[in-house]
Amino acid sequence: xxxxxxxxxxxxxxxxxxxxxxxxxxxxxxxxxxxxxxxxxxxxxxxxxxxxxxxxxxxxxxxxxxxxxxxxxxxxxxxxxxxxxxxxxxxxxxxxxxxxxxxxxxxxxxxxxxxxxxxxxxxxxxxxxxxxxxxxxxxxxxxxxxxxxxxxxxxxxxx
Amino acid sequence: xxxxxxxxxxxxxxxxxxxxxxxxxxxxxxxxxxxxxxxxxxxxxxxxxxxxxxxxxxxxxxxxxxxxxxxxxxx
Numbered sequence: 001x002x003x004x005x006x007x008x009x010x011x012x013x014x015x016x017x018x019x020x021x022x023x024x025x026x027x028x029x030x031x032x033x034x035x036x037x038x039x040x041x042x043x044x045x046x047x048x049x050x051x052x053x054x055x056x057x058x059x060x061x062x063x064x065x066x067x068x069x070x071x072x073x074x075x076x077x078x079x080x081x082x083x084x085x086x087x088x089x090x091x092x093x094x095x096x097x098x099x100x101x102x103x104x105x106x107x108x109x110x111x112x113x114x115x116x117x118x119x120x121x122x123x124x125x126x127x128x129x130x131x132x133x134x135x136x137x138x139x140x141x142x143x144x145x146x147x148x149x150x151x152x153x154x155x156x157x158x159x
Numbered sequence: 160x161x162x163x164x165x166x167x168x169x170x171x172x173x174x175x176x177x178x179x180x181x182x183x184x185x186x187x188x189x190x191x192x193x194x195x196x197x198x199x200x201x202x203x204x205x206x207x208x209x210x211x212x213x214x215x216x217x218x219x220x221x222x223x224x225x226x227x228x229x230x231x232x233x234x
Contacts, residue, residue, distance in 0.1 A: 006212075029174040029205075032181035033212045098172045109178055 007036045009150035011158045015044030017057040017091055017103070023159045024048070024106040030155075031113030038153075039110075040146040041138075042120035045159075046127070049117055049135045054103050061087035068094075104135075111137040118145060160219055160230050162194035163187060169198045169226060176202045177209050180231065184215055187233045192218065195229045202227050 008030045012023040023045075027037045047053040061067045061078035067087055077083065095102075101109065111117065118141040119134055131140055150156050166183045168176040176197040183193050195206070203220060206229050210217035216232040 025174045028178050032174070032177045033209055035212075099170050099175070100172060101175065113178070113181070 005036045007153040008155040009153040010039045012041050012045035013043045015047035017059045020048045027110045027115045031115045038116040038149045040118050049138045058088040059091045163191035165194040193231045
């Protein structure tokens with residue numbers, strides 16, 4: 001008898017470069033371990049699967065005291081013009097150093113592993129993002145569709 | 160140990176060694192042996208967990224100068 005597959009349900013709600021990685025890393029790993037995965041992208045999280053945006057996600061130094069800096073500086077400096085670009089470029093450098101895939105590469109890896117990706121319909125409505133703007137393979141849906149999967153999931157995380 | 164196929168995951172970090180191992184195994188026949196080399200310090204516990212969960216048997220793990228060498232038998 002075939003054992004019922006384990007399931008993982010994720011909600012990705014953040015659209016910054018740093019917060020785009022955790023759901024995709026968990027999903028690609030779980031997909032590799034024969035776990036059925038659904039990621040529900042909502043609010044800013046939709047940027048992770050928006051073709052116009054997912055290659056240029058940014059990291060915000062302001063209000064992020066953990067943001068590494070070449071020289072010690074007060075966090076309020078993060079609000080100065082150019083600091084987000086600087087922080088993002090530093091983060092991208094660190095990502096490259098450890099050979100991490102880019103967000104578009106990781107999204108493709110997940111889809112190749114049959115990770116199901118759903119974009120939240122009210123978010124699309126609110127932000128004017130069209131289904132054509134989303135990565136091919138991503139579907140659109142609402143909370144009930146996610147819950148239908150999550151109710152039978154072994155892991156549910158809100159990221 | 161004899162391997163049917165070898166993949167190099169040296170220099171790659173989580174999640175890529177697991178993802179590439181999965182991909183390589185999916186292209187192999189049951190009973191064939193995959194040799195995977197990685198430098199990710201978490202790969203030993205990651206690949207052990209991967210093997211336990213997927214039923215692909217981890218036949219051997221060895222470490223040579225900072226490189227972990229895994230032998231996995233395809234389920």
